[in-house]
Amino acid sequence: MVAYAARPASYVVRLARAASWDWGMVLGLVVLAVFLVVAAIGPAVAPYDWMQINRTDRGATVGLQPPSDRFWLGTTNMGRDIFSQVLVGTRGALAVGGAAALSVVTIGLLIGLLAGYFRGWVDSVLMRLVDLAYSLPLEPIAIVVLAIVSRSFVTMVLAISLLAWRGPARVIRAQVLSVSQRPYIKAARIAGAGHTRLLFVHILPDVLPLALMYLPVAFGRAVLAEAAISFLGFGAPDLITWGQMLQQGFVAGAARTAWWWILAPGGCISAVVVSVFFVARSFEDSLNPRMRQ
């Protein structure tokens, strides 16, 4: 029996409260906010076009320049401005990550709900699908899909989501199994509520926090996966992302010499993934107060 002292505060309020004392959360949120702003306005404020080949006054390309006043993060072997590439690439990486996270959590939520609620053969079939998804490696399969279908933004998102939903689906199913045994679900059935109502009005609100908790986790995972796939050269050609910058640096054979070329996108990836981890952890604490003790 749980006795609440007061009406449970909304997620937002609880999140804000948790953030006010958890430095990891604050740091993570600030970093993420900066990246989001960059993703929004990056291309507009970039000092150069990211494709533009910069030349000296005499017309020679300024290839492999270390950071300087003119090129804050140095240049590529083709004389392109890395700072501008990072700014533009942020949008690509975060867009892929965000879209993939959303679709992963949505798919996982739906499958978890259906499997946990209907049980029986529906559950068996869906959970064997999850087992199958778990038995396959995420990135290689995504690469195969990209290679077969097409190398584009949408395919990239779908290819990552294709297997990544397995985690949330399994966890949400477990929660649904427990929630649907609660007496108020029984009471709702007696009132005459149908499947749709039970699923989306009674059970969903109880598993939604769990699904939301998966959002940052899935986001971080998707950003990493995208970087890895792009680094291997299967990224969308019309899209610049951090992973593709790494790939170009690697292909150009500059990975050992031009540290700035690797450091800038690599650092961005690490920063995003680490801050997402911090945020997710605090998120979990605030949505699940019992774990705090």
Added chain:
Amino acid sequence: MNALLEVRDLRIEYPVGSRRQEGWVCAVGGVSFSVAEGDSVGLIGESGCGKTSAIRAILRLHAPATRVSGQVLFRGRDVLTLPEAELRRVRWQEIALVPQSAMNSLNPVHSVGAQIVEGLLAHQSMPWGRAWKQAGELLEMVGVPGERLRAYPHQLSGGMKQRVCLAMALSLRPSLLLADEPTTALDVILQDRILAELERLRSQFGVALVLVTHDISVVAETCRKVVVLYGGQVVEAGPVDEVFTAPAHPYTMGLLNSSITLRGARRAISIPGTVPEPGQGQQGCIFVDRCPFATDRCRSERPSLAPIDQQRRAACHYRGEAAAFRQRATHEELWQQQQQLPPGASLPAIEAADRDAETRGRGDAGTSDGVVEETGAPLVQVGAVRKWFPVYQLFPPSWLQHRPARYVKAVDGVGFSVERGEVLGLAGESGSGKSTTAELLVRLQDCTAGSITYRGTDVRGLKGVALREFRRRVQMVVQDPYQSLNPHFSVQALVEEPLAVHSLGQGRERQERVRQALHDVGLRPAERYLDRRPHELSGGERQRVSLARALVLQPEFLVLDEPTSMLDLSLRAGLLNLLQRLQEQYRLTMILISHDLAVLRYMCRRIAIMYLGQIMEIGETQVLMDNPLHPYTRSLMAAIPNPDPRQRRPRTDLPTDLDERAPRPPGCPFEPRCKLRMPACRERKPALFEHQGREVACWLYSLVLSAES
């Protein structure tokens, strides 16, 4: 006798507000009582009166942030200021605690023997083997066979687990045992057996006992002294015999009024209102808002706990007039008047609304039943219903044999019928299949075999529109009021949901129906409750919201599963009276499920006694209660505690706990526990047959058997 434990002016305050401590709430405000060596003291009061807080503070088990003042003298030493090392010795070795819902405090991954041994070795140095042997003896002492030491908690029944906890508490031979609601979650028979155990331990080993409970009958039977707590303060204390026969405080009178007994045809009266929230600053008497005798003096001046005679104390300004109060306290109207009125509403207005509702109710009943009623066909007919749950085993695999390893027969051939407008009671211990039967009736589960017809149509095949219509007419209130309301919903949304599901009423009209339902169940004025959420309601209020949800559809048939098991006595009386009124008002047909025959006697015209999924005896309440035939019915009746301390009754005669998992003989399911069993009982299963105005399934009364022999 000198005092073993003396609690002096114990005050317990809890911090409010999460991190920035915004203030203190007083849960226990200056409680004093003493327990003599080998004595038994009952601490009673409704939920939220500070009983548990007080008992935990005696062992210093309160949360670290709690502010505790006063003294808890155990053999002259103050437990509250003892150094940590000595406290450890006092805890468990001198004072042991059986916590609330103790059976859930066992660790599921260790055998119960290991858990008892752990406690023994933590306090005494002895070889493991000896500790194990001693643990076995302890189990025997509380009535559990010693070989169950190796059992894990899930292999034991609720009563056994409770006893294991008792054995653990007794393992170091403490001189004081604190038991916090030791029987509240148990059915009457288990309760009786545990109480008998406690009593025996006290007389055999001289363990002093402090028993915390909300059930006055339990205290009346097991304790010598009683302390009545209200709102964190002692309102009355003294020897049980005197306090319960001639209570001096109006609250004690109210508690006694609200109890129901097997014998008395007396109407139970609930105390209106609820326990004040702790910390509500108030200068007058703490009970003033609910007291029918309150005067201006009570509102302005707090009465102190003053002696009446040598042994008794009461906190009431009008101790001297207690005799006159007692006389008047038996009148229900007196307490009703006291019902707190919201500002602006007057009593006549509410009564007028009541009358309105009544006429409307009759109108409804008239139009819906009208002619059909006269045909006399039963509304619900249940014929030889079975619900068997298959159990599969891993080895040898069940699927190889193409059938389950065995079945759990939750309901095994139950048949009865319910007339229109009738209230039928289903009684039996936990595990007798009552709840499963209820769920089969409202089609929450499908039965394995047999038939259930409602208004002549088979319930089992209902689908789509027909099922929806069935759900509108047949409602059920599920067992646990604390979990049967969706915590995310407001009261408004909760009560409106059934209407929304069945698309009944529109806009204003629907709102009106919601309000009417809330009004009907006594949540008045409805507006005050509409925006609240379940966690802001008390147990009684939640149960009423559950009921309102069922009633808002104006059902014909209502199944209530243990509607009172989680409620305090006063709330229980209130709910039962409410059900009675609603039943008369709307001519509802009801099935009421309870393990407490006193409750059923109060409510039902007919009662069916169930045991292990079968009906043992069924008949008119009066006939059954006056002359129970089946040995099981007699045991159930004998187990109900009596609130009158002058009347002693024999403890239950059932030698063992009900074990649903035990293999059943082919004959009568009750045979293994029956004292009157005959050789034939083991072999042949008795069917229900007419005998002395009721139906009973027992060979004792069968002519067939005697004719054969």
